[in-house]
Amino acid sequence: MSDEMTNQSPRRPDPAKARTLAAALPWLKRYHGQTIVVKYGGNAMTDESLKVAFAEDIAFLRFAGFKPVVVHGGGPQISRMLDKLGIESEFRGGLRVTTPEAMDVVRMVLVGQVQRELVGLINQHGALAVGLSGEDAGLFTAEATNTIVDGEEVDLGLVGEVARVRPEAVLDLIEAGRVPVVSSVAPDVDGVVHNVNADTAAAALAIALGAEKLLVLTDVEGLYRDYGNSDDLIQEISPEALGEMLPSLDSGMVPKMRACYEAVTGGVPRATVVDGREPHSVLLEIFTDEGVGTQVLPGVATRMRKPYAPQDES
Numbered sequence: 386m387s388d389e390m391t392n393q394s395p396r397r398p399d400p401a402k403a404r405t406l407a408a409a410l411p412w413l414k415r416y417h418g419q420t421i422v423v424k425y426g427g428n429a430m431t432d433e434s435l436k437v438a439f440a441e442d443i444a445f446l447r448f449a450g451f452k453p454v455v456v457h458g459g460g461p462q463i464s465r466m467l468d469k470l471g472i473e474s475e476f477r478g479g480l481r482v483t484t485p486e487a488m489d490v491v492r493m494v495l496v497g498q499v500q501r502e503l504v505g506l507i508n509q510h511g512a513l514a515v516g517l518s519g520e521d522a523g524l525f526t527a528e529a530t531n532t533i534v535d536g537e538e539v540d541l542g543l544v545g546e547v548a549r550v551r552p553e554a555v556l557d558l559i560e561a562g563r564v565p566v567v568s569s570v571a572p573d574v575d576g577v578v579h580n581v582n583a584d585t586a587a588a589a590l591a592i593a594l595g596a597e598k599l600l601v602l603t604d605v606e607g608l609y610r611d612y613g614n615s616d617d618l619i620q621e622i623s624p625e626a627l628g629e630m631l632p633s634l635d636s637g638m639v640p641k642m643r644a645c646y647e648a649v650t651g652g653v654p655r656a657t658v659v660d661g662r663e664p665h666s667v668l669l670e671i672f673t674d675e676g677v678g679t680q681v682l683p684g685v686a687t688r689m690r691k692p693y694a695p696q697d698e699s
Contacts, residue, residue, distance in 0.1 A: 519571030
């Protein structure tokens with residue numbers, strides 16, 4: 386320590402920091418020891434500063450006594466690698482059409498690139514994260530699925546939904562104090578590996594783990610009442626009301642909101658889509674009264690989010 390540093394008077398501790406910590410107490414009590422499944426995707430996994438912030442959030446949850454589990458996709462990274470290799474790719478109904486050639490790339494990118502990077506970022510804060518995929522220890526069994534676009538069934542190739550979850554491997558890691566980081570690829574009953582949508586995989590895992598909460602990161606503020614025609618952002622909605630909205634939603638939001646719907650109707654007490662473009666959005670959602678994004682929970686009337694007050698930039 387330099388002489389200049391030792392000669393400086395210490396700053397008075399900021400009481401606002403203590404108030405912020407105290408305000409988190411109700412949520413620390415509610416979620417302490419509880420499993421929270423977080424689906425990691427969108428801008429949060431492409432912007433370097435957001436990657437770091439997300440890893441900090443997950444490490445914070447673990448050290449605060451929560452049991453976080455991360456399920457990740459890798460759409461942007463997969464698209465870049467497919468383009469680099471000259472392999473054509475298209476989306477139908479919000480889902481990637483996956484040929485056998487593309488599946489090799491999906492597997493390589495998710496397990497070998499995205500997962501390893503996220504595990505490394507979390508582990509900068511301690512020996513916490515362990516990577517695995519739906520192939521490991523029979524975690525996920527996939528079932529091939531297609532989608533409906535404009536009233537017609539579309540063949541998606543090697544795309545599947547999670548038909549079965551064997552959560553023992555994840556439970557063992559949680560019991561050991563680790564943070565499981567799960568890549569969303571999974572074999573079918575014949576061993577053919579499929580590209581599983583990470584949103585719905587996260588929902589299936591949350592149900593199987595008996596999670597207290599599912600968080601789904603996205604690239605918008607939440608669910609809009611009439612996207613494209615209104616700025617009205619829904620703060621809370623019941624699964625019944627959401628189910629009525631699903632057929633009319635923008636295709637990119639359908640898998641995310643369906644994941645929330647399936648999680649809550651499957652027994653998870655609450656599920657939330659969160660704006661992953663906001664630094665530390667996971668902590669903001671969990672540790673603030675108003676939260677961020679749109680929360681799906683049973684027995685509530687649809688409630689709109691009030692506009693945020695302008696920040697004081699003085």
